[in-house]
Amino acid sequence: MIDLLKAIAETKKLHPSTKIIIISDANDVFIQTFLDNAVSFLNVDKIISNYATYCGDGLTLRPYQVQNECSICPPNLCKGSALTDYMKTHGPFSTVYYIGDGANDICPCLKLTEKDTAFVRKGFGMEKVIARGKLKGNDLSLKAKIVYWDDANVIKDETCVFDKKVADKSSI
Numbered sequence: 001m002i003d004l005l006k007a008i009a010e011t012k013k014l015h016p017s018t019k020i021i022i023i024s025d026a027n028d029v030f031i032q033t034f035l036d037n038a039v040s041f042l043n044v045d046k047i048i049s050n051y052a053t054y055c056g057d058g059l060t061l062r063p064y065q066v067q068n069e070c071s072i073c074p075p076n077l078c079k080g081s082a083l084t085d086y087m088k089t090h091g092p093f094s095t096v097y098y099i100g101d102g103a104n105d106i107c108p109c110l111k112l113t114e115k116d117t118a119f120v121r122k123g124f125g126m127e128k129v130i131a132r133g134k135l136k137g138n139d140l141s142l143k144a145k146i147v148y149w150d151d152a153n154v155i156k157d158e159t160c161v162f163d164k165k166v167a168d169k170s171s172i
């Protein structure tokens with residue numbers, strides 16, 4: 001995974017319009033702390049997550065939102081609307097690569113188009129929901145290319161080929 005993140009960071013340097021966003025049901029303090037300590041080279045553009053503030057010895061959590069418009073997401077975070085809101089504000093984007101594992105990663109994948117890719121982690125909730133073809137009674141209609149992964153090199157090969165093409169052209 002570290003190799004993948006390094007490759008993504010390099011890709012972003014070559015193509016500065018690339019955006020890296022994290023949409024997580026954890027919390028912003030946890031994610032920022034992880035990024036600062038484990039992958040400080042990764043220039044993340046946006047963290048969309050529940051809010052945490054230090055309070056005494058612990059953290060006080062607040063939901064990212066309180067929503068009831070999306071029936072397949074929990075009330076505290078609809079990852080699909082978070083993704084589309086970000087894309088409306090910062091896009092358009094030629095391609096979206098979405099990496100997920102949980103059932104709550106299905107909603108944003110329903111927003112993806114034929115130009116996009118959803119990376120589905122093998123053995124986790126997202127893969128099981130896709131195999132069922134239904135979530136909370138709703139039929140799934142995924143337009144994006146689906147790539148199953150249990151090795152981050154699979155994602156690296158699909159997303160960071162841009163670098164190789166640029167390198168190949170420049171070496172001719």
Ligand SMILES: [Zn+2]
Pocket residue numbers: 070071072073077078079080081107108
């Ligand atoms: Zn949703």
